[in-house]
């Protein structure tokens with residue numbers, strides 16, 4: 001590591017990771033600044049409503065604790081999403097957490113609608129959220145990653161530990177279902 | 185609603201919204217959309233989905249950074265902000281631990297009864313999988329050491345239960361220091377040295393999570409988030 005080097009916005013994630021591995025703790029600041037908001041959006045998009053910053057923080061702690069093992073096969077952000085998703089799964093397996101979570105399961109969709117009614121001013125937006133809420137969990141996860149997060153099928157496949165082809169199929173089934181809901 | 189037959193272009197619509205297309209590809213997709221009512225409608229729908237997405241809270245970058253482990257030249261981790269406990273943080277605790285009488289008894293038993301020198305650190309100490317949802321503060325503090333002698337095995341297991349302040353046991357609570365030594369005496373300095381050497385071992389688990397996508401058809405974990 002160059003002692004005079006400074007982590008900057010121009011450095012790639014991999015460069016920053018290497019600098020961090022080399023002992024430059026400042027590199028972590030830029031990596032967090034770069035990805036924290038995306039992780040927050042990812043969690044929100046996936047239905048998390050509580051303690052999102054704690055979730056994001058846990059994600060970074062886990063990531064940096066095993067950063068030496070990051071191989072760079074996928075992007076750092078995709079790797080972070082993968083870790084965050086696993087943390088979300090762990091959260092949801094906890095009964096206590098589950099009670100506090102806004103569930104978007106079909107059986108409780110009415111509750112979600114009621115909550116959304118208060119938050120979303122426009123009728124169109126409300127209907128769109130309703131349509132997304134009617135998707136199967138798998139469809140919804142793929143759909144929100146693709147549309148709301150802009151992730152590629154490849155990235156989605158990595159995060160969900162599936163294939164690009166499967167992700168594509170789920171996406172197209174999802175958007176078809178959303179259209180049908182909105183056309184009713 | 186009609187669907188566009190140009191699947192490869194239609195598939196790029198989310199990327200167009202998120203600016204993830206290079207300039208050439210973006211122009212290609214936009215040109216197509218301009219002449220495709222189905223893609224115009226779908227693009228409008230996708231934008232509506234994005235616009236309706238719940239807003240994420242703002243993140244406090246400084247707070248998150250403060251919680252992160254600190255890198256060292258050896259790729260080992262020093263936890264200053266109270267993130268996942270490292271071997272070194274456990275080592276710190278061990279200095280307190282060995283000074284406690286009850287643990288000294290356990291250590292003495294290990295010294296007397298064991299053959300061969302080996303040091304094992306419970307995998308839970310190093311396994312991030314067990315750290316999920318752990319309290320972020322004070323995990324390196326060891327305030328409530330307990331020791332458990334496993335007889336008639338020559339191995340002594342000393343369990344260290346830190347006071348995390350939240351009452352919830354952390355991964356450190358499961359940390360087991362298994363000692364087996366034929367040395368006549370194991371002073372604090374010896375233990376410190378041994379633990380320091382342990383840190384140089386590649387004790388961390390391999391890349392977790394595994395980012396290699398499994399074979400085609402494995403979609404079991406997809407959609408787990410409900």
Ligand SMILES: [Zn+2]
Pocket residue numbers: 188189190193194216217220222223
């Ligand atoms: Zn089209």
